[in-house]
Amino acid sequence: MYFSKLFIPILKNNPSEAKIKSHQLMLRTGMIKQSSAGIYSWLPLGFKIMKKIEKIVREEQDKIGVQEMLMPTIQSSDIWKESGRYEDYGEEMLRIKDRQNREMLYGPTNEELITEIFRSSIKSYKSLPQLLYHIQWKFRDELRPRFGVMRCREFYMKDAYSFDLNDDEANFSYNKFFLAYLRTFKRLKLSAIPMAADTGPIGGNLSHEFIIIAETGESKIYADKRIFNVKHDAVNLDKQSLHNLRNEYENYYAVTDEKFNKKKFDENVSSENKLETKGIEVGHIFYFGDKYSKPLQASVDYNGKKEFVKMGSYGVGVSRLVGAIIEAKYDEKNEIMNWPISIAPYHCAILPLLNKNDKSNLVKANKICEILKSKKIDTIIDDTEDGLTSKMKKFNLLGVPYQIILGKNTDDKLLEFNIVGKETKSLDISQISKIINTDNIN
RNA sequence: CGGGGUGUAGCGCAGCCUGGUAGCGCAUCUGGUUUGGGACCAGAGGGUCGCAGGUUCAAAUCCUGCCACCCCGACCA
Numbered sequence: 001m002y003f004s005k006l007f008i009p010i011l012k013n014n015p016s017e018a019k020i021k022s023h024q025l026m027l028r029t030g031m032i033k034q035s036s037a038g039i040y041s042w043l044p045l046g047f048k049i050m051k052k053i054e055k056i057v058r059e060e061q062d063k064i065g066v067q068e069m070l071m072p073t074i075q076s077s078d079i080w081k082e083s084g085r086y087e088d089y090g091e092e093m094l095r096i097k098d099r100q101n102r103e104m105l106y107g108p109t110n111e112e113l114i115t116e117i118f119r120s121s122i123k124s125y126k127s128l129p130q131l132l133y134h135i136q137w138k139f140r141d142e143l144r145p146r147f148g149v150m151r152c153r154e155f156y157m158k159d160a161y162s163f164d165l166n167d168d169e170a171n172f173s174y175n176k177f178f179l180a181y182l183r184t185f186k187r188l189k190l191s192a193i194p195m196a197a198d199t200g201p202i203g204g205n206l207s208h209e210f211i212i213i214a215e216t217g218e219s220k221i222y223a224d225k226r227i228f229n230v231k232h233d234a235v236n237l238d239k240q241s242l243h244n245l246r247n248e249y250e251n252y253y254a255v256t257d258e259k260f261n262k263k264k265f266d267e268n269v270s271s272e273n274k275l276e277t278k279g280i281e282v283g284h285i286f287y288f289g290d291k292y293s294k295p296l297q298a299s300v301d302y303n304g305k306k307e308f309v310k311m312g313s314y315g316v317g318v319s320r321l322v323g324a325i326i327e328a329k330y331d332e333k334n335e336i337m338n339w340p341i342s343i344a345p346y347h348c349a350i351l352p353l354l355n356k357n358d359k360s361n362l363v364k365a366n367k368i369c370e371i372l373k374s375k376k377i378d379t380i381i382d383d384t385e386d387g388l389t390s391k392m393k394k395f396n397l398l399g400v401p402y403q404i405i406l407g408k409n410t411d412d413k414l415l416e417f418n419i420v421g422k423e424t425k426s427l428d429i430s431q432i433s434k435i436i437n438t439d440n441i442n
Numbered sequence: 443c444g445g446g447g448u449g450u451a452g453c454g455c456a457g458c459c460u461g462g463u464a465g466c467g468c469a470u471c472u473g474g475u476u477u478g479g480g481a482c483c484a485g486a487g488g489g490u491c492g493c494a495g496g497u498u499c500a501a502a503u504c505c506u507g508c509c510a511c512c513c514c515g516a517c518c519a
Contacts, residue, residue, distance in 0.1 A: 013454045013469090014454080144514095144517080388479080408478085
């Protein structure tokens with residue numbers, strides 16, 4: 001693909017409305033365009049990256065056996081009146097009326113709707129557990145949207161819901177998601193800390209927020225650094241292993257400021273292990289028992305007895321993650337975006353030096369591109385007549401992790417291979433594809 | 443929702459106080475010279491100055507109203 005033909009409107013200046021680096025980078029590289037306050041269009045580059053994040057989120061849900069479905073964005077107010085949240089949710093809920101003057105709303109979350117779906121079809125305890133998720137747009141009418149996609153009104157979220165017969169089984173489901181989230185964020189090369197959290201309007205008494213560390217985060221966090229040493233790679237999907245895993249995490253102090261208790265912090269964490277910083281919430285899991293199943297009458301038959309199902313819900317902000325990863329990975333000083341290769345917009349960029357009278361490097365670039373494509377490497381050619389410096393800067397900013405530079409005296413065999421932010425090597429095409437593909441597997 | 447601020451070319455800004463043919467940098471297009479950490483020269487295109495009303499011979503500029511957006515606070519899976 002030729003860069004000149006792509007819809008990637010790069011800006012040299014930072015738009016003045018953007019105050020944090022993720023917002024700035026997203027506007028500068030043409031990932032998004034604001035449509036109105038807190039509402040954005042996703043342009044091809046941003047959309048491509050978000051879709052890659054979504055894919056990883058989806059795969060990790062599928063791995064723990066959650067079933068994907070899709071619920072609508074527009075919901076009827078009826079079920080929200082049944083749960084009582086039509087009043088409680090307040091101004092943050094966008095309410096609309098259809099032509100019959102029926103009260104509708106743009107869903108801020110889906111507990112009611114999924115519960116209604118569940119109750120109308122599942123009647124026996126033998127069908128439990130049920131784990132369901134969808135990835136869909138949500139709308140919350142924030143008082144003051146800000147920071148680009150980090151705190152916007154319309155956002156893309158994976159939300160999952162679990163239905164179990166009793167607390168013990170529900171806890172098992174909860175822990176599956178606990179593990180799935182650890183795996184998801186690890187694949188995104190983020191160190192996310194699970195933290196005891198407030199449940200807010202979702203309700204319930206058990207909840208963890210998954211927070212990644214970033215200076216621009218909105219949550220203050222207090223943690224024991226040793227929590228980073230907990231490993232989850234070898235954990236099996238059985239009750240006991242998951243229970244142990246959660247225990248291991250919960251051994252270490254890790255809370256957001258709502259739950260912060262200085263005395264406990266001082267007692268439990270030695271000063272060299274204390275971590276006080278800011279973070280971004282990228283995931284949140286809740287266990288709330290029968291808070292929705294009871295008012296909405298979602299029950300199963302258990303040996304002739306009606307049992308209200310025990311529910312949990314599990315969210316990952318997919319669109320927010322795009323911004324959050326930039327906050328964590330963007331090297332502002334050198335203007336290099338370090339996307340992990342699994343979500344980088346392209347794996348490799350070929351940067352040929354070109355001018356009107358000499359297009360020979362473009363021929364070479366095309367040949368190299370064909371070879372890389374045959375090895376499943378997503379490659380882009382910068383076919384513009386910009387100087388090489390300018391091309392490198394551009395692709396550093398876009399966050400393409402590997403660059404092949406075709407300068408004035410390019411060798412036919414040994415190519416100049418730039419591992420962005422690290423080093424430049426002379427390698428042949430098969431060595432190059434091996435390096436890229438090895439990176440992409442891990 | 444309270445306080446503050448800003449709307450002028452795709453982006454960044456000047457001009458407004460003191461009314462008189464709408465400007466600069468970047469980006470874009472053309473021609474030429476260049477080419478390894480954001481090159482240079484010459485030329486060109488692009489704006490009903492956020493919207494509406496008012497004052498005036500004349501409004502980007504003064505007055506009134508509205509709208510949008512940004513920042514701080516409160517609020518928030």
